[in-house]
Amino acid sequence: MKVGYEFSKESCEDPVMKGELLLLSSVMFLLYVVSGCPERCHCHSFSKSVDCSQQGLVEIPSDLPPQTLTLHLQDNEIHQLPAFAFRSVPQLITLNLSNNSLSTLDPGAFHGLQHLKVLNLTQNSLHSLENRLFHSLPQLRELDLSSNNISHLPTSLDKPWENLTVFAVQQNQLQQLDRTLLESMPSVRLLFLKNNLWKCNCHLLGLKLWMEKFIYKGGVTDGITCASPDTWRGKDLLKIPHELYQPCPSPPDQVPSPAPQPGSARGAAPSLPEDRSALAECELKAKPRPANLRYAIATFIVTAVVCGIVGLMMLVATIYGCAYAAVTAQGHGGPLAPTNQPGKTAGKELLDSPAA
Known part of the structure; x- marks a missing residue:
């Protein structure tokens, strides 16, 4: 009877559980x-x-x-x-x-x-x-x-x-x-x-500097490959030296007015390009790398020595000329007398003549 009781209990619980599941699903x-x-x-x-x-x-x-x-x-x-x-x-x-x-x-x-x-x-x-x-x-x-x-x-x-x-x-x-x-x-x-x-001109210099700092701090980037100008096409922006970036020009409002050309009408306003943004455009142009400091110092020293030698030679030539003039004057029996003073010459001839 006990077993049957347990069986009937389980048989009663199964429908309840099924009902709860059905209710939950509903x-x-x-x-x-x-x-x-x-x-x-x-x-x-x-x-x-x-x-x-x-x-x-x-x-x-x-x-x-x-x-x-x-x-x-x-x-x-x-x-x-x-x-x-x-x-x-x-x-x-x-x-x-x-x-x-x-x-x-x-x-x-x-x-x-x-x-x-x-x-x-x-x-x-x-x-x-x-x-x-x-x-x-x-x-x-x-x-x-x-x-x-x-x-x-x-x-x-x-x-x-x-x-x-x-x-x-x-x-x-x-x-x-x-x-x-x-x-x-x-x-x-x-x-x-x-x-x-990407246009790798002066406007991307700020981005280049930011990316260098970003990578230094552990950031990950796939980089920037230049599409223009032709000088840097296909180059990695981060590998272009800072020295090759020139400062961007002033905004159009700060560009000074050009001086009037000779013959132009007085008071005529200078003509400006229709596209003002063109004034702010700057193409990055390659320029020679800056000279080595030692090379520049050596060049300066050589130039100074050469200039010193030339100056010394000019000084020697001047001294030689003066000495030559003095020796020539002594060879003629006295100092050179100016020829454009007739009064003094006549007086000397009177003194040198015998007494009457």
């Missing part, structure tokens, strides 16, 4: 339905991730689960991001928008994403970025902008860059990069800059 299903999952996406409740990649989407789904932490939207056909495009997923930590057709990003596109740490925007059609675009991402750690058409980056993006550790802009159209932008990334450790149109 609750999870209801939560899944309430939170919603886009029709062409795959939602994973345990990892709180949503995969909407390769679905031909042209806009951000509006019915994303609010507890989503990771959102995959790569390999779609999204062209633009409006303001508050991700308002339905305020807890988002990782956002992948790679390989879309993004060309326009509203300055408020990422508003509300206070917890976002990883943002992937590679392989799109972005041309530039506004400095307000990332102001609402204070926790951003990794930003990948590679393989776009970006030709200009803002000078600074202020506090949102303080936590950034990875910054990638390789394979774009960048010619210059202000070191002020990099100085606003005190925590950056990985920097990817290759395959751009």
